[in-house]
Amino acid sequence: MKSVTFQVNAKSVTVDVEPRALLVDVLRDQLGLTGTHVGCDTSQCGCCTVKMNGSAIKSCTTLAVQAEGASIDTIESLANGDQLHPVQKAFSECHGLQCGFCTPGMIMATVELLEQSPIPTTEEIREGLAGNLCRCTGYVNIERAVRSAATALRFEREQAAKKQGESV
Amino acid sequence: MSLMRHEDERLITGAGKFTADWNLENQCHMAVLRSPHAHARVLKIDTAGAMQAEGVLLVLTAADITAARFNSIPSGPPIKGVDDQVIRKGEMPVLAIDRVRFTGQPVAVVIAESAVLASDACDLIEVDYDPLPAVVGAESAAMSDKPQLHPAVEQNKALTFESGSREAVDQAFNTAAKTASITIRSQRLYGAPLEPKAVLANYDEPRGMTMVYTPTQGVLGMQAALSAVTGIPTDELEIVSQDVGGSFGLRGGAGPEHALVILAARKLDRPVKWVAGRSELFSGEWHGRALKLEASIALDVNDHIVAMRYKDTVDLGAYNCYFGGFIGTNNLSVTMGGAYRVPALYMRSELMLTNTAPISAYRGAGRPDIAFAVERLIDHAAAEHKLDPVEFRRKNFIDKEDFPYTTANGTVYDCGDFHTVLDKALALADYESFESRNDVSKAAGKIRGIGVGYYVEKSGAGAAPKDQVSCRRWCVSPACGHRSFRSGA
Numbered sequence: 001m002k003s004v005t006f007q008v009n010a011k012s013v014t015v016d017v018e019p020r021a022l023l024v025d026v027l028r029d030q031l032g033l034t035g036t037h038v039g040c041d042t043s044q045c046g047c048c049t050v051k052m053n054g055s056a057i058k059s060c061t062t063l064a065v066q067a068e069g070a071s072i073d074t075i076e077s078l079a080n081g082d083q084l085h086p087v088q089k090a091f092s093e094c095h096g097l098q099c100g101f102c103t104p105g106m107i108m109a110t111v112e113l114l115e116q117s118p119i120p121t122t123e124e125i126r127e128g129l130a131g132n133l134c135r136c137t138g139y140v141n142i143e144r145a146v147r148s149a150a151t152a153l154r155f156e157r158e159q160a161a162k163k164q165g166e167s168v
Numbered sequence: 169m170s171l172m173r174h175e176d177e178r179l180i181t182g183a184g185k186f187t188a189d190w191n192l193e194n195q196c197h198m199a200v201l202r203s204p205h206a207h208a209r210v211l212k213i214d215t216a217g218a219m220q221a222e223g224v225l226l227v228l229t230a231a232d233i234t235a236a237r238f239n240s241i242p243s244g245p246p247i248k249g250v251d252d253q254v255i256r257k258g259e260m261p262v263l264a265i266d267r268v269r270f271t272g273q274p275v276a277v278v279i280a281e282s283a284v285l286a287s288d289a290c291d292l293i294e295v296d297y298d299p300l301p302a303v304v305g306a307e308s309a310a311m312s313d314k315p316q317l318h319p320a321v322e323q324n325k326a327l328t329f330e331s332g333s334r335e336a337v338d339q340a341f342n343t344a345a346k347t348a349s350i351t352i353r354s355q356r357l358y359g360a361p362l363e364p365k366a367v368l369a370n371y372d373e374p375r376g377m378t379m380v381y382t383p384t385q386g387v388l389g390m391q392a393a394l395s396a397v398t399g400i401p402t403d404e405l406e407i408v409s410q411d412v413g414g415s416f417g418l419r420g421g422a423g424p425e426h427a428l429v430i431l432a433a434r435k436l437d438r439p440v441k442w443v444a445g446r447s448e449l450f451s452g453e454w455h456g457r458a459l460k461l462e463a464s465i466a467l468d469v470n471d472h473i474v475a476m477r478y479k480d481t482v483d484l485g486a487y488n489c490y491f492g493g494f495i496g497t498n499n500l501s502v503t504m505g506g507a508y509r510v511p512a513l514y515m516r517s518e519l520m521l522t523n524t525a526p527i528s529a530y531r532g533a534g535r536p537d538i539a540f541a542v543e544r545l546i547d548h549a550a551a552e553h554k555l556d557p558v559e560f561r562r563k564n565f566i567d568k569e570d571f572p573y574t575t576a577n578g579t580v581y582d583c584g585d586f587h588t589v590l591d592k593a594l595a596l597a598d599y600e601s602f603e604s605r606n607d608v609s610k611a612a613g614k615i616r617g618i619g620v621g622y623y624v625e626k627s628g629a630g631a632a633p634k635d636q637v638s639c640r641r642w643c644v645s646p647a648c649g650h651r652s653f654r655s656g657a
């Protein structure tokens with residue numbers, strides 16, 4: 001067993017883990033964060049996507065010991081109380097989910113994608129979500145959700161800039 | 169803003185509850201050892217090494233299943249075929265007894281304090297196999313050089329099924345002006361819902377209930393199947409399926425793992441959990457389709473359809489599972505005339521057992537396959553005889569006035585307006601302007617295509633729809649505050 005300390009959703013945690021333990025298992029089984037899912041054992045489905053130090057990673061392909069000192073954000077951290085994140089809202093509004101099993105991973109990957117490319121082209125959306133599989137939707141509504149979230153986030157940014165302008 | 173689905177909020181915030189998300193106090197974990205052979209005799213299973221491994225609580229083999237008096241996995245109703253012959257079956261045992269018949273078949277399980285320890289210990293089970301030649305491919309399964317899989321299934325032929333009138337169809341083909349034939353292969357696949365198969369079982373002693381947490385698309389079917397395997401009465405089995413990560417037909421009934429988790433929970437008096445790895449499911453889960461449909465059509469001089477004929481080769485896999493028998497029989501034949509007036513219809517299916525994963529329902533279980541075959545046949549005949557595919561369809565559609573319409577093999581279509589639906593579809597696709605759009609595409613060095621297909625399906629099992637909602641044992645004392653809500657459709 002090895003002791004690992006890292007931040008999860010802005011809280012510091014210390015856990016004893018086996019050296020071979022995967023980050024996803026520690027998040028789910030030891031920290032109770034079951035919003036991050038496991039859909040495969042070959043690093044293909046992306047259900048386990050979380051953010052580590054700001055980048056989207058597959059937590060099934062990361063050892064828990066690699067998270068030492070890192071800051072991890074999971075799906076559970078995205079909403080601000082009752083206030084859904086624009087990406088979460090867009091997935092629901094555009095019916096970008098059916099069974100919802102892929103959804104936490106899709107949403108986390110989308111959050112990163114829109115940080116990298118705030119106004120993504122279709123190619124950028126497809127490329128950005130290439131590591132996430134959805135068995136239900138056929139992806140059309142997922143693409144729509146990403147575009148709609150991009151618009152919502154841009155609007156939020158503009159409003160914030162306006163407000164700042166007014167207060168100056 | 170569109171309406172939010174009721175379930176979305178929990179699913180987009182990570183608060184959904186899929187089977188793997190349930191954890192019960194003091195639970196332990198199961199891992200499954202599966203056959204690496206398509207066909208082999210099992211000479212000996214040595215579990216001593218696994219039993220001594222760290223964290224191991226229990227190892228189960230076929231002997232334990234027999235001792236527990238568990239039955240085999242439900243193999244479906246006694247479907248009848250030619251000459252009233254009842255389907256011959258190879259029933260799937262919960263764990264392989266003295267023979268494995270497909271790669272991925274469960275041979276033994278280990279229950280340990282953690283999932284990784286259970287999986288580690290599986291590697292320590294020694295199985296002595298004597299590999300046998302395997303039957304792969306339904307078409308050659310009956311050949312004399314092929315081994316017979318099950319004592320009760322001679323030549324690996326489970327059933328020869330027929331529907332419609334062979335004589336009427338033969339006669340129509342003999343006097344037809346034009347004919348056309350095509351072979352459709354509906355390839356074997358694994359349905360792969362994104363949530364891997366999982367089961368958590370617990371015996372709730374105060375209530376006398378066996379609790380089974382598992383993804384299912386039919387709570388009542390799951391309950392009935394598990395009762396049939398384990399002997400536990402249905403009213404002592406409670407199925408909990410809160411969020412389900414896709415079904416696609418695979419989640420209709422119980423698999424061996426459900427029964428194994430229940431038995432282990434009972435033996436250890438602890439909750440037992442099993443969450444499959446994706447890789448083991450590719451070979452160990454039910455497969456779908458695996459059909460070959462040889463279709464022929466006969467036309468008169470006016471291009472009216474006079475007959476359709478199908479010869480199907482249906483792979484059941486290594487064992488008959490509950491839904492497997494329906495695919496090659498009722499589900500293929502019931503709408504074999506599609507949306508068309510066909511005076512003579514005949515289908516003959518051979519249902520074969522092979523050393524491959526058992527075939528169960530997948531997305532319509534034969535119905536999309538026959539719809540595809542009908543439409544390909546129509547298009548193929550149109551192409552072969554230089555007919556316009558739309559006009560050819562229109563000419564042969566069952567007209568609105570003809571409903572209710574009884575097909576030549578006895579299916580009643582209650583209503584339909586195929587012409588109007590096709591009109592709308594063609595308008596939406598801007599079918600009329602296709603040629604000019606195609607010219608533009610060609611000039612730009614691109615390839616454009618268009619196709620027409622009509623889909624008629626008998627939905628569900630067709631007979632009596634059944635929903636059941638019941639609230640039982642509702643009591644609010646702190647000791648047993650429990651609510652149970654079941655629903656199946």
Ligand code: FES
Nearest residue numbers: 044045046048060
């Ligand atoms: S669980 Fe499938 S990629 Fe991580």
Ligand code: FES
Nearest residue numbers: 098102134135136
């Ligand atoms: S919504 Fe079911 S897998 Fe994506």
